[in-house]
Amino acid sequence: MSELTLRPGRAFSMVERNLLIYRHTWPVLLAEIFEPMMYLLAFGVGIGVLVGNVPGLADTTVSFPRFVAPALLATAAMNGAMNETTFNMYAKLATEKTYQAILTTPMSSRAVALGEVTWALLRGTIVSTTFLVAVSLIGLTGTWTALLVVPAALLIGATFASLGLVVVTLLRSWQDTQLIQLVMLPMFLFSTTFFPLSVYPKPVQWLVEALPLYHSIELVRACFLGTGWRHALIAIAYLVVLGLAALLVAVRRLDRTLRT
Amino acid sequence: MTTAPLIEARDLTKTYVTSEPYTAVKGIDFEVRPGEAFGVLGANGAGKSSTMRMIACVSPVTSGTLRILGMDAARDGERIRARLGVVPQDDTLDTELTVRENLLIYGRYFGIPWKALRERCDQLLAFSRLEDKGSQAVSTLSGGMRRRLTIARALINQPEILLLDEPTTGLDPQARHLLWERLFQLKEDGVTLLLTTHYMDEAEQLCDRLVVMDAGKIVAEGSPADLIERHSTREVLELRFAAHERQLMIDKCAGVTERVEVLPDRLVLYTGDGESTLAAVHALGVRPAGAFVRRSTLEDVFLTLTGRSLVE
Known part of the structure; x- marks a missing residue:
């Protein structure tokens, strides 16, 4: 059957599947956009009134909401991607056996993995673009480089989606998903989301600097504020290397999990 | 018959590498010819499902050779799978999609264009007597309907070989007979059927030829009448x-x-x-x-x- 030749674009059928599902369940995406907006209003604007400008930054004129907004966007990009490849994929892997059915077709584990990562990116783009538009409307962006936030969020999404793929192959039960939260929440709170790195003692700074979310936040913040480009380049390198390594490991592990 | 076999297994072996390695299939040989309905009869744990999963190219062969449609299962898995239909033992329908969407998306995994899929979907829904269920959630279907949908899904790529792992386990007699009737229809249309079962009536009804498996080995082979004459x-x-x-x-x-x-x-x-x-x-x-x-x-x-x- 000539129509069944092996096209590399086969991974896109995973995206088509998810699009069909989201035709019915699109309000889920709204929740993902509202969450960072809530944090921004509560912490950024609310606490920002008490804080004023952020001490300890090179540029002392940065207001607290402008400091927090890019961090929340990076976090939203991370969460969206991780949720897709951990929780949602684990359901399909363990309970629903969706992938077992998919792998009886010419689809490979690699196509499944790439398809799910692509889908996570697509969602991430929608969420980060909407968030960017929202914060621009309330006047928090001041420079054209803020537009670079969208490709930055894409890179963050790709890295965390790939990390999530590795994690999902390690999960033994639903209880294990709690462990993901145990890592994600402290990372969210301490990766310079709400205060600059300089507030920590040196050893803690090193620890924070090792976290992927820290680099994600620095990248988005550089685009958002238009400063700190040297750091942004380091962050890009960090995220690309980590993401590719994770993807390689994930595809191998996924293949071993699915083809016994 | 002199035609080349569609499936040919030689010394086919499957060992699962876990903390306690377990050999489920212990060096079996068999051939499946074009157009026949071939059965694998055996009790639970005889190695039927492991054999089927290797033929479906979802489970790697441990040792021995397995050739399907003239290709090597170890090397050409993707190309072989493109020409197979698989009805697994477990229900693996996509519960997040409707009945019709299940067929459409499954077809997309084969790379079939949307336009062709929509037509084929209508035909398959009619074939599986689910015409008026298209927009329903999979969870609303009865066991028999879900099985028929799984078979319809397996036919989306117009496969040359249909693999069925215990197709009627858990179904009531009426649902079984309807399913058998559909399988007969497929056989008439020239589809080669390979099925496992632990129901002897199913094997007698459907199979031209069968092998009896026990503890990972084939202990007998022949037509149902043959086997009865020889062994009883x-x-x-x-x-x-x-x-x-x-x-x-x-x-x-x-x-x-x-x-x-x-x-x-x-x-x-x-x-x-x-x-x-x-x-x-x-x-x-x-x-x-x-x-x-x-x-x-x-x-x-x-x-x-x-x-x-x-x-x-």
């Missing part, structure tokens, strides 16, 4: 006894026929002529609580070959 007698006399005199009666029956099987609930005597054996038993002073003469079935073949009954 023409007729069978089944006797049941009251509990208190059961052992006494069983002892009395010893030697009445060449082969006698003692099962937990009954005594089975293999004979060319059931009625005359029953007369002989009566002449010995045996008073059965129930006596029943029937023709031999695959169940008897299985009992002869493995010493166990199929469904335990």
